[in-house]
Amino acid sequence: MKSVARNARLKLTEAEIREFAKDLEDVLSYFSILDKAPDTGKHDFNSVPVSNVLREDEVSREINAEMLRDSMDTYQDMVRGPKLT
Amino acid sequence: MKIGLEVHVQLPTKSKLFCSCSTSAEEPNSSICPTCLGFPGSRPSLNRRALEMGVEIARFLDCNIPEEVWFSRKTYFYPDLPKNFQITQYDSALGTDGCFIVKDKTIGIWRAHLEEDPGRIKRVGKSGEEVSLIDYNRSGIPLVEIVTAPDLSSPEEARIFLQELLVELRHIIGTTAADEQSVRVDANISMGSERVEVKNIQGLRNLEKALKFEASRQFKMLEAGMKVIRETRRYDEERKVTMSAREKETEEDYGYIGEPDLGTFSVGVLARSMSTTETPLRRAQRMAGHYALEFSKMRQIVLTSMPLADMFETLAQNVEPGIALAWTLGPISANWSSLLPRLDEQMRTDLASIITQVVNREITDSEARRRIGAIASGECPNDLSCAVEDELLGTIISAYIDEHPQVVKDYSANPKSANSVIGHVMQVAKGKYNSQEVVEAVKKEIEKRKN
Amino acid sequence: MTCLISTEKLTALNDKYRPFAEIAQDLKEMNEYPPKFHFSAKDNICATGFQARAGSKILEGYRPPFDATVVRKMREANGILIGKTNMDEFGFGTFCTNSAFGIPLNPYDLERTCGGSSGGAAAITALLDKHVALAESTGGSISCPASFCGVIGFTPTYGRVSRYGLIDYANSLDKIGLVTRSVADLKRFLPVISGPDRRDPTSCVQPELRLDGPKVKSVAIPEEALQNLDPAVLRAFETALDKLSEMGIEAHRVSMPSLGFALAAYYVLATSEASTNLARYKGMLFGVRGGKIDQSFNDYFSEVRSANFGKEAKRRVLLGTYTRMVGFRDRYYLKALAVRQLIIKEYQGLMEKDDLIITPTMPFIAPRFTEIAKMKPLEIYQADFLTVPPNLTGMPHISLPCGYEDKMPIGMQLVAPHWEERRLLDVAERWCDDFKIRFPEVSG
Numbered sequence: 008m009k010s011v012a013r014n015a016r017l018k019l020t021e022a023e024i025r026e027f028a029k030d031l032e033d034v035l036s037y038f039s040i041l042d043k044a045p046d047t048g049k050h051d052f053n054s055v056p057v058s059n060v061l062r063e064d065e066v067s068r069e070i071n072a073e074m075l076r077d078s079m080d081t082y083q084d085m086v087r088g089p090k091l092t
Numbered sequence: 093m094k095i096g097l098e099v100h101v102q103l104p105t106k107s108k109l110f111c112s113c114s115t116s117a118e119e120p121n122s123s124i125c126p127t128c129l130g131f132p133g134s135r136p137s138l139n140r141r142a143l144e145m146g147v148e149i150a151r152f153l154d155c156n157i158p159e160e161v162w163f164s165r166k167t168y169f170y171p172d173l174p175k176n177f178q179i180t181q182y183d184s185a186l187g188t189d190g191c192f193i194v195k196d197k198t199i200g201i202w203r204a205h206l207e208e209d210p211g212r213i214k215r216v217g218k219s220g221e222e223v224s225l226i227d228y229n230r231s232g233i234p235l236v237e238i239v240t241a242p243d244l245s246s247p248e249e250a251r252i253f254l255q256e257l258l259v260e261l262r263h264i265i266g267t268t269a270a271d272e273q274s275v276r277v278d279a280n281i282s283m284g285s286e287r288v289e290v291k292n293i294q295g296l297r298n299l300e301k302a303l304k305f306e307a308s309r310q311f312k313m314l315e316a317g318m319k320v321i322r323e324t325r326r327y328d329e330e331r332k333v334t335m336s337a338r339e340k341e342t343e344e345d346y347g348y349i350g351e352p353d354l355g356t357f358s359v360g361v362l363a364r365s366m367s368t369t370e371t372p373l374r375r376a377q378r379m380a381g382h383y384a385l386e387f388s389k390m391r392q393i394v395l396t397s398m399p400l401a402d403m404f405e406t407l408a409q410n411v412e413p414g415i416a417l418a419w420t421l422g423p424i425s426a427n428w429s430s431l432l433p434r435l436d437e438q439m440r441t442d443l444a445s446i447i448t449q450v451v452n453r454e455i456t457d458s459e460a461r462r463r464i465g466a467i468a469s470g471e472c473p474n475d476l477s478c479a480v481e482d483e484l485l486g487t488i489i490s491a492y493i494d495e496h497p498q499v500v501k502d503y504s505a506n507p508k509s510a511n512s513v514i515g516h517v518m519q520v521a522k523g524k525y526n527s528q529e530v531v532e533a534v535k536k537e538i539e540k541r542k543n
Numbered sequence: 544m545t546c547l548i549s550t551e552k553l554t555a556l557n558d559k560y561r562p563f564a565e566i567a568q569d570l571k572e573m574n575e576y577p578p579k580f581h582f583s584a585k586d587n588i589c590a591t592g593f594q595a596r597a598g599s600k601i602l603e604g605y606r607p608p609f610d611a612t613v614v615r616k617m618r619e620a621n622g623i624l625i626g627k628t629n630m631d632e633f634g635f636g637t638f639c640t641n642s643a644f645g646i647p648l649n650p651y652d653l654e655r656t657c658g659g660s661s662g663g664a665a666a667i668t669a670l671l672d673k674h675v676a677l678a679e680s681t682g683g684s685i686s687c688p689a690s691f692c693g694v695i696g697f698t699p700t701y702g703r704v705s706r707y708g709l710i711d712y713a714n715s716l717d718k719i720g721l722v723t724r725s726v727a728d729l730k731r732f733l734p735v736i737s738g739p740d741r742r743d744p745t746s747c748v749q750p751e752l753r754l755d756g757p758k759v760k761s762v763a764i765p766e767e768a769l770q771n772l773d774p775a776v777l778r779a780f781e782t783a784l785d786k787l788s789e790m791g792i793e794a795h796r797v798s799m800p801s802l803g804f805a806l807a808a809y810y811v812l813a814t815s816e817a818s819t820n821l822a823r824y825k826g827m828l829f830g831v832r833g834g835k836i837d838q839s840f841n842d843y844f845s846e847v848r849s850a851n852f853g854k855e856a857k858r859r860v861l862l863g864t865y866t867r868m869v870g871f872r873d874r875y876y877l878k879a880l881a882v883r884q885l886i887i888k889e890y891q892g893l894m895e896k897d898d899l900i901i902t903p904t905m906p907f908i909a910p911r912f913t914e915i916a917k918m919k920p921l922e923i924y925q926a927d928f929l930t931v932p933p934n935l936t937g938m939p940h941i942s943l944p945c946g947y948e949d950k951m952p953i954g955m956q957l958v959a960p961h962w963e964e965r966r967l968l969d970v971a972e973r974w975c976d977d978f979k980i981r982f983p984e985v986s987g
Contacts, residue, residue: 008861014345015818015864016169016825016841017857018849027861033921034862038811041878044804049884050350050877052162053715053745054701054937055961057355060744064105064141067112070608072122075129078608079828084120088171088224088827089836089843091215126609130823132597132710132830133589133607137744167819167867171840176822223837347867349815349876352715355744 093307094287095250096242098278100235101261102209102271103145109208109234110136110179120227128232130174135353138163142234145265146186146206147363149236152264152371153201155187159360163206163351168344171224172211174231180207182348186359192240193377194253200241209233242280242287247303250279251296258296259395260371272296279303283310286322290334293327302327306334375401383413393420399435400428403443410444411451419447423461427468434470442467458536459486485517485525489537492516500541510534545573546581546623547673553625559986560653561645562666565593566626579621582732584677585664586627586644587634587710588719590614593624597710598632598642598660601851602830611708612743613677613719613736620735628663633817634681634712635855636660637926638915639688643853646912649691650983651950655909658688661722665692668722670985675732676722681712682809683930685720686942690904690954693944693980695971697721697729700961701937703749705740713816714745716809716934724980726971730754733964749962756965759792762957763897765799768929773907779946779953780903787901790973795897801889804882805932810924811866811879812935818863821856824848858920887936894960899970902929904942904954933958941967944980952981 008028012019019027080087108115108128117123126134150157164182190201211231215222238257244250258275261267277293281303288310293302305327310320325334370378376390379401383390394401403424407416424431424443431439443464450460492513493499502509513534518527525533549572557563564586584590587597589607596602614624631641639647639662647662649655650669657666661678665688668676678685680698689696698720706717719736723729734754739747764784769777784794826832826847834847852860866875893900906926915923933940938958945955959966 011861011865011868014347014868015860016822016844016848017852017860018845019857023857027858030858030920031862031865033919034810034924035865037921037924038807038866038875040807041804041811041875041882044801044808044878044882045885046878047881047884047888050880051884052350052352052880053355054883054887054935055748057352057702057745057748058160059358060137060355060747061140061143061357062107062112062137062741064107064139065112066107066114068114068125070125072124074608075124075126076121078606079121080832081121082225084122085214085225085227086121086211086828087836088213088226089838089840091171091213091222091224092220092839126607129828131607131828132602132605132823133595133609133611133708135707135743137741165819167822169822169825169841169844171827174823174828176825177819224840345868347815347819347864347869347872349819349867350880352816353743353745355748 093245094242094282095244095247095303096280097240097244097250097254099238099240099254099257100209100276101238101258101267102274103142103234103236104266104268104271105139105141105145105234107139108232109139109142109206110232113232115233117229121229123229124231128174129228136179136351138354138357139234142206143357143359144362145234146204146236147359148264148366149238149261150187150190150204151363151366151368152260153187153190153192153204153238155190155201155204157187157359157363158184159358160356161186161359162356163354164348165351166346166348168346170210172213172226172231174211174228178208178210179351179354181205192253192257194249194256197243197249199243199253202239202241204236204238207235207237209235242282247300247307250303251300254296254299256373260373263371263398281306281310282320283307284314284320286320288320288322289324291324291326291337294329298327298329301332302334305332309334372398379405383408385413385417389417389421396425397428397432399432400425403440406440406444407447410448415451416447423464427464430468430470439467456486458540485521485530485533486537488517488520489513489534493537493541500538503538503542510538513538544569544571544623545575546570546579546625547574548572548581548625548671556667556670556985560648560650560666560670562628562647562657562663562670563626564596564598564629564642564644564663567592567624570623570625577621579623580673580675581625582617582622582675582677583626583628583664583667584611584614584624585630585661585679587630587679587712588614588627588677589708589710590624590627593627595627595710596644597634598630598644599851599853599856600643600831601824601848602710605830607708609708612705612740614708616735617677617732626667628661628667628676628678630663631660632853632856633710633821634660634679634684634717635817635859637683637687637923638910639663640912640915641853641855649909650985651693651952652909654911654913655951656691656912656915658691658905658909660684662688664722665689665694665696668692668694668724669983672724674724675728677719677736678722679709679717679719680934681716681718681813682934683927685722686904686930686940686954686956687927689722689942690944690956691909691952693947693952693954693982695723695726695729695944696942696954697723697733697967698934698940699733699737699964700749700939702745703752703939703962703964704736705738705743705746707740707742711816711820713813713820715816716813716937718934718937724982726968726975729971730968753965754968756969759898759966759969761793761795761897762787762899762901763795763797763893764901765797765802767799767802768902771906772903775948776903776905776907776953779948780955783945783955784901786977787970787974790977792970794901797893797897799889799893801882801886802932805886805935806925806928808879808882808886809931809935810862811875812883814859814863815866815876815879816863818860818867821852821860824852883935886932890932890936890938890958891960898959898966900933900958902956904929904956908948908951908953929956937961939964939967941971943971943974943978945978947981950981
């Protein structure tokens with residue numbers, strides 16, 4: 008559970024870890040019903056076939072970049088982010 | 093020593109991989125939109141030209157290309173990644189199991205695939221305490237990632253590999269100098285049993301430097317009886333050293349899933365519809381073999397211009413390849429920037445016949461050079477009648493000097509002795525040539541005869 | 544802006560029933576020509592002039608700089624967007640109790656849920672005459688609240704309506720649809736919101752939308768769908784089947800063994816996709832920002848996420864992260880993809896013989912909030928067992944009010960093959976010609 012939480016960038020209290028661990032255990036054991044299902048081997052990502060939808064390589068701009076910048080936390084037009092180490 | 097590279101090259105499309113933002117932007121955060129910023133509600137759509145370029149590259153590298161490909165989400169958390177997942181191709185590369193030949197050595201290509209570039213982080217602050225400032229102009233620019241087998245055996249070889257690969261890519265997809273400067277490489281290098289990954293090396297020169305440093309670091313450790321730990325490092329351009337990358341400590345589980353928003357793409361059909369053109373270095377290799385000439389000379393020709401290589405091969409039909417080479421790399425190459433814009437069948441024929449005539453001693457060396465120059469400067473229309481007229485000039489001068497050999501002897505002491513020749517020509521040719529031309533031609537002929 | 548209803552009236556309604564997360568501020572009640580209509584949008588659908596918070600604290604302050612395609616189309620058709628409706632955080636829920644900005648109360652009984660996750664949309668449609676609501680369904684979030692609130696809930700085929708501007712829950716499962724008071728509204732607005740949009744590639748493979756076609760003659764009832772139902776629901780459903788038979792629609796009992804896998808496959812795929820969709824919420828660029836920026840990025844991200852995601856969101860992110868991890872991915876994520884295809888095949892096979900599949904929409908009437916508080920997560924997920932299958936397969940489906948227990952509405956759900964929305968409209972029209980929908984008494 009701890010490694011799952013770290014992977015998901017969630018800081019959990021000890022109590023939360025216990026509670027979620029129990030929830031996940033319940034749900035995952037319910038999920039094990041999938042083991043009984045026949046495997047079609049078909050791994051389409053969508054429920055209807057979506058193929059060959061392409062966009063032409065043209066530049067277009069609908070929203071002003073300055074407006075987008077103003078909505079973000081910037082310093083000299085660069086977006087501020089947290090420490091890297 | 094074993095070196096394998098993961099090369100990331102930006103594709104020269106007009107718009108980004110998944111949105112219509114321009115790929116060229118000057119000011120920071122000026123080419124951005126909700127999609128490349130990952131705003132909630134935004135959605136990707138695939139750039140057709142990027143897909144085509146990716147397939148062209150996979151074909152060029154002799155890869156196996158599947159019938160269908162799709163995209164996947166690679167989830168990890170970093171400030172430069174707007175969605176905290178990168179749309180890439182995980183279990184669906186455009187091409188696998190290809191190869192690329194560098195100086196007669198075959199380097200295995202494991203895969204080539206498309207993915208989006210993250211934003212660019214500028215680190216500010218003291219080392220070890222840096223905060224990030226991010227420019228998202230780069231976010232969403234199409235990248236092709238080319239992964240090699242660990243077949244490279246020296247830092248120099250790695251650099252040459254990348255160099256030659258970039259030459260070929262220039263021809264295939266039109267990468268520019270700017271795209272080449274932004275090439276990024278993750279290199280895996282091992283001297284012994286453990287391999288070290290050096291991430292995010294930018295550019296050719298840094299690649300060789302980083303690998304040289306790392307190889308030397310590993311060598312020293314092994315010499316001292318220490319073990320090289322398997323780890324990820326990054327190259328510090330300023331201090332020219334590799335350093336342990338403390339940031340991405342834990343092995344990230346990327347938890348790949350398919351990207352449902354894009355669907356699948358029939359690249360098999362696309363690949364089969366493409367025609368093959370010969371790339372510069374492959375052509376140089378072929379010509380070197382066919383004409384039994386040095387590869388480096390053939391490379392020089394193709395890198396100047398492919399039509400120059402066409403010109404060379406035309407000449408080589410008519411005269412001995414070595415001579416064709418000399419004339420190609422000599423006067424023709426020297427005048428190439430003037431010749432190329434007006435190059436056509438007639439010009440090619442004219443040039444070829446000039447060389448043939450010089451080989452058959454019908455015209456002199458310097459006459460041939462002059463004619464080539466004349467064609468280049470467009471003084472003379474591209475038909476032989478004009479060249480014949482110029483021959484007349486040469487004939488007049490030669491005839492006179494033959495009759496008056498004293499002129500040549502006197503010339504060293506007194507250059508003015510040339511005036512008699514000049515005067516004669518001007519009179520005989522009745523104003524056909526301007527005085528400048530005549531003066532130069534006379535002087536040239538006298539100089540020649542002196543030697 | 545002139546509209547058939549004023550901001551004042553809407554605010555009063557909201558004080559009592561809480562369907563809205565946000566109301567348009569400048570609406571003045573006036574009749575005018577040409578007439579405009581009013582509509583609402585679930586708060587995960589982006590619209591300029593409003594925040595889009597998708598029921599989550601982490602999106603507090605997000606003002607999208609663009610309209611979702613569906614909002615643009617409705618506005619171009621002369622509609623006025625009067626407000627954003629309350630929902631479970633990101634769509635995670637069956638009772639709209641996971642909303643950070645107000646839990647909507649059932650217009651028939653204020654102590655009961657509206658259903659979810661499009662609870663607010665269904666509530667306002669039940670309360671407001673001449674209203675149409677844009678809603679969204681991933682696992683049943685249009686059918687469920689429509690059933691609990693006694694209105695019509697229509698979920699088109701996956702890919703029929705552009706998702707550009709929809710804040711994602713699960714990209715292969717999300718569909719934008721409509722909650723309406725009449726079939727006429729459905730027929731009027733479905734063509735408005737449908738159609739290919741180059742900004743959403745999945746909307747570009749649809750055949751043309753047809754509203755008319757041959758009459759529906761028969762429906763199939765999977766036996767597995769009649770297990771574990773509230774007796775009131777079963778009674779209402781069987782009465783409805785009798786009525787349909789009088790209308791010339793035969794009902795056949797069939798078996799759908801793969802139905803038993805649908806819930807598990809759905810939750811695996813939905814949480815897997817959702818956990819990646821929610822990765823972008825890290826306190827940068829939009830929504831909640833301004834935490835201690837001088838801490839390491841992993842700490843910064845973890846802090847803002849943990850403080851601003853609700854419990855159910857965390858639960859689903861954890862679940863979905865797990866099902867994608869190395870060592871589990873094959874067993875859960877890949878298997879679920881394969882099982883989805885299996886269920887699609889089974890549905891398609893059955894609908895070669897019968898025109899539609901029919902089941903009750905929910906296994907019970909709208910529960911009380913006190914009852915919901917006692918339910919465990921898995922129990923709540925299992926309440927979706929009737930709405931999940933057509934959502935998993937992406938087939939169009941409709942929930943129609945078919946009866947009442949006391950005053951509480953009961954719904955029945957019809958499922959058509961991909962792209963065959965017209966079959967649903969045919970039955971809905973014939974049904975609603977006969978069945979009198981009892982709208983709630985609205986006070987205040």
